[in-house]
Amino acid sequence: MPRRLPRRPHPVDEVLPAGKLAVYGFQHVLAFYAGAVIVPILLAGAIGLSDRDLIHLINADLFTCGIASIIQAAGFWKIGVRLPLLQGVTFTAVSPMIAIGLAAGGGTDGLLVIYGSVIVAGLATFLIAPFFGRMIRFFPPVVTGSVILIIGLALLPVAALDAVGGGSDPQPGNPRHLAYALGTLAVIVAIQRLFRGFMATVAVLIGLVLGTFVAWLLGDARFDAVGESAWVGVTTPFHFGWPQFSFAAIVSMIVVMLITAVETTGDVFATGEIVDKRVGREDVTRALRADGLATTIGGVLNSFPYTCFAENVGLVRLTQVKSRWVVVAAGAFMIVLGLLPKAGAVVAAVPHPVLGGAALAMFATVAVVGIQTLSRVDFHDHRNVVIVGSSVGLAMLVTAQPDVAGAVPAWAQIVFGSGITLGSLTAIGLNLAFHHTRRREPEAAGTVRLEEVNRMSREEFVATFGRLFQGSPELVGRAYDRRPFADPTNLRSAFQEALFSAPHAEQRALMATYPDLGADRVADGEEGEESARDQGSAGLTRLADEDREEFAALAAAYRERFGFPLIVCVRDSGSRERVLAEGRQRLANSPAQEHAAALIEIAKVAGHRFADLVAGAPGVGTRAKVFGR
Template sequence: MPSATHELPLAGSSMMGRETAETAVAPIDDSVDAVPPARRLVPLAFQHVLVMYAGAVAVPLVVGRALDLPPAQLGMLISADLVACGFATLIQTLGLPLVGIRLPIVMGVTFASISPMLAMIAAGHAEGTPPAMVLRGIYGAVIVAGLFGFLVAPFVGRLSRLFPPAVTGTVILSIGLSLMRVGINWSAGGQPTDPGYGAPAHLGLALLTLVVVLCLMRFGHGLLRSGAVLAGTIVGTVIAGAMGQVDLEPVREASWFALVKPFQYGAPSFDAPASIAMCLVMMTVMIESFGMFMAAGQMVGRPVERGQMVRGLRGDAVGTLLGGVFNTFPYTSFAQNIGLLSITGVRSRFVCAGAGVILLALGVCPKLAALVAAVPLPVLGGAALVMFGMIAATGIRILGSVELTFERLVTIAVSIAVGLIPVLSERFFQAMPSALAPLLHSGIVLASISAVGLNAFFGSRASREAEVI
């Protein structure tokens, strides 16, 4: 039976002994299937929830505001989203027959779904369609996309052979670089168009949180070290509260319990163009999931095989199907949570399953959800800079183990550049058809397609040269 913990081995020589002893890390969970004790599992699970919460509620907020929903219905969308997040996370981490990757994955609404949904909302406004009817059309398209994803998962899973280490490292590096914009904007207070963006108070909070997290990672031990992000977030939030930057009024106004019912807006309606657009989103989600699953597998020391990849893709599809049933949207694995794996060193999938349970509790208890939402964005941003940077560093580590021939260097260089296009220039593809938006506005998808295509292109050239020789 494998040990539940391990330490870095110390070198035998006297010259290296002191240096290695000083850099040895605290014991960490060694097995993906290990179940940490509750005193560790609960705070580590809550840490995962804090990291993904802002991203999880962003899509229902955008959709609800675009529909001009009243606060009560907007709160219902958020509650439904959190419940579906919880169910989808439990499916991926614990697994069902033929479904679920059984790795430490946390699920949330994909941002790739925003574009087609806003197009449906705009069409509804033009035709005078009531918001409830528009939502029923959205949910019908989401259900079709979930069924489509489940059916094509075995075929998409065959693409695993197109992801050798050079491609895997490039994609993971691109994930980290793409997410850095999110962490930077959080640190500055939201979006560049928001009032007070980049204010010294926001930057100071982000820096303070970052310093606390780094100090705990350097000087902390045990749970304090592995829970550095959670502890840093708490410290940052307390200081932000003393500065008057934490609004607890929504917490006081929120109710204690709200039941989320399936098809709360009525039976879903089905529209062919909307369904096709959402199926394209589902394909985008699956391509992104390749990178996410590979990154998670590399970080926990359990590389993802083809069968496991197919189960993970089915997990995305089932999560999306549940989204349509529970009045919410398509789901995918959240990259920000994968960044925590490197920071904490905790590999257990049951920690993320615990996060799923917490998300369920937040979904049926709006008061708790409002309390988590009270954490200021600059505080989350300070911690995110570490987490997203760790994802990029993992990609660099993988590439460091690959023989970097000229062809591979070209593949890496071009793929990273292509993946950064939507990150550095949001209007670069503005003249392209809106139907392609889910593909063109995802740096992860662009980097994946570029890396796979260039690797195949240069690989075929190398094969021809080998045949000549």
């Protein structure tokens, strides 16, 4: 018996050599650092903390970022998504935390109330994670693609602000700032173009190092703070005192974490797309549990609410280094930075314009991932155009005009204060309104109008509706013989009668025309646009090797038992896991039962194809209920 070779791990789970882990991890830290420390800087200035308190907050933030990133990327038990996702303090919490701190009197007194709300909100997030994970069906590509695109676009102004000098001293007219930003970007692009392998994967790191070196030569990068910083700075639990608990503050922070959960879900889907790994309900649940645990730890260790950092999602896409252990290495570096203020001072010396140049490449790449996800959306359905257009438009309104949040009541400013938050909630809400609710309307407005259908010739009718059934326009022709159609129910009955009253041999021939689930021919478009759209709705056209083997084994077992392919209405199943589970369960059925089940699944598929066919057509309702769906 030939020796079986060990299966190569998925790139996400691959443990790289120590040298590469160190270099790639440090690259993540450099790309992440500025965003990591901005929240404590903003909060300290707003509630009146001293410089000494601020230094402790930054060290605590970096230390806890490292712990949180290791929890998320390495994972244990049912905590951590086990994807290359770095954790950082969420910007969504800045305004609510400032409000909480000021309401409690500011200073360290306000900080203690903030920490009380952070601890409780983290525990609440941990507990509700499974319930949020069950909502994954409300995140189809039209939602996840919109959210990922919005994340990338909303982060670009942050990169642009760094490129002109940073928030403390922006100088758009400074030619040196522009030169550093464009020079860093040019180095990254040149390395990506000229090199392959290791050099291409560290392009961002090389760009940051070269940009900082040039700025140092020209006197624009200073390392004075390194000599002034202490060698060791250990953050201790409850450094500022025991946390104080306020009901109003806790409710506010729980709302923040619920909103952050939406952003985390988008980041998880984005990373899953990049690393080509299936993301399911359990993945979202584990990611949110990690957010909750990290947030609670943050409250104990003098830090703040944590979420997946979208900034580093772009770095994963740009470098194509998919190993989650790189993020674990980055987490270890951040723990060291949190314990060694001198090391943090070295990283902090990277000039803002240099960071901005690198960030432009990374954040734009996140937007590209969103566009890739949206490429699987059927934009012939006008509802999807409205969902994407409205959510992106509102997100850009808040991003371009952040002061618009002042036009809404204080309780709504948490939503209008972030383009990512507003855009994400809009995409989710509109998807629910358009795709998960049913309106009661007059029949002429909400179902198929049949005047033109009844005037069609047989050839026109078959040409129009022939795609409802795979490779079998004869069935549609048989439905044509039942004209005139008095109402949509009559038309529905005609298609159903044509399918279910066909001779047994003809039904078997029809079943044989349907392709195997997850087959390469479907992904390559050889089985037609309809099959690709059907199976693509649950990601069966982009399976990893392991998943493809599972579907191939199931298809072979099913064909051997019943003599025809496994037919499942993938759009109703919703996920790869459910399709596999349903197929395996049906293997236990009798041949007669499976013959009937296959006909029912064909009818469901035809119903979806009819809805695709008539969506937005003149004189035809966009939610035609031909098969009673």
